[in-house]
Structure formats: structure tokens, C-alpha cells
Amino acid sequence: MAEDYDIACKIRSFISAVEVTGNKDKKILEWIDWAKSKADWYDPTVAKVDEFFGKREHEKDKDKKVLNLLGIGGR
Secondary structure (H helix, E strand, O other), X not given: OHHHHHHHHHHHHHHHHHHHOOOOOHHHHHXXXXXXXXXXXXXXXXXXXXXXXXXXXXXXXXXXXXXXXXXXXXX
């Protein structure tokens, strides 16, 4: 869970760096919203359900949380 929280913090830190540039391009603003949503998905204190990835199982081992985007194999 701490590792998931750390990832969320790193994503948010990067988002902050992008926001500081002041770039108001529509694509950048859309990316910022998308990235904030992914940070909330990683963050076990928020535990947002993602429209593509579903619910993150923060309590599982790192190896069991690997995303299987192709729907084959699995862990």
C-alpha cells in the first residue's frame, strides 16, 4: 500500500511541475485531469475506481497487482 501511495505522490508531483509551466493548451489540461484520476486510482487513501482498470487491490503483493491489459495470462 505504501508503494502505491508513493506512486500516486510521484504522479502528483509531476502534475504540479507541468501545471507550473502555465501551459493552458487544451491537450495539456486534458492530460492533467487524466493524470490526476490515475493518481487517485493508485492512492489507497482515495482508492478511486478507474473506468478502464477497475478497482486497485492495494492490499495485494506487488506481483499480483500487475495490470493485464491484454486479458491473457494473468497472475
